[in-house]
Amino acid sequence: MSPLAYVVSLPVRFYRLVFSPWVGHGCRYNPTCSAYAMEALEKHGGIKGAWLTLRRIARCHPWGGSGIDNVPD
Numbered sequence: 478m479s480p481l482a483y484v485v486s487l488p489v490r491f492y493r494l495v496f497s498p499w500v501g502h503g504c505r506y507n508p509t510c511s512a513y514a515m516e517a518l519e520k521h522g523g524i525k526g527a528w529l530t531l532r533r534i535a536r537c538h539p540w541g542g543s544g545i546d547n548v549p550d
Contacts (some may be wrong), residue, residue, distance in 0.1 A: 481523030489514045505543040
């Protein structure tokens with residue numbers, strides 16, 4: 478993971494540690510948004526990984542889709 482990707486992943490790691498146990502497991506997509514974010518940051522670096530993560534989070538709403546949504550190559 479690049480240094481920028483590591484810095485961008487810190488809020489995701491904080492969310493997974495602190496808030497995720499309280500929120501529950503009602504994610505619409507597989508993998509979950511936080512797992513998707515970590516994989517996108519590892520594969521694509523800080524800038525593109527953050528962009529892919531923001532796009533994924535924007536799709537996660539009551540009228541959005543669901544199912545398997547893997548990180549693109």
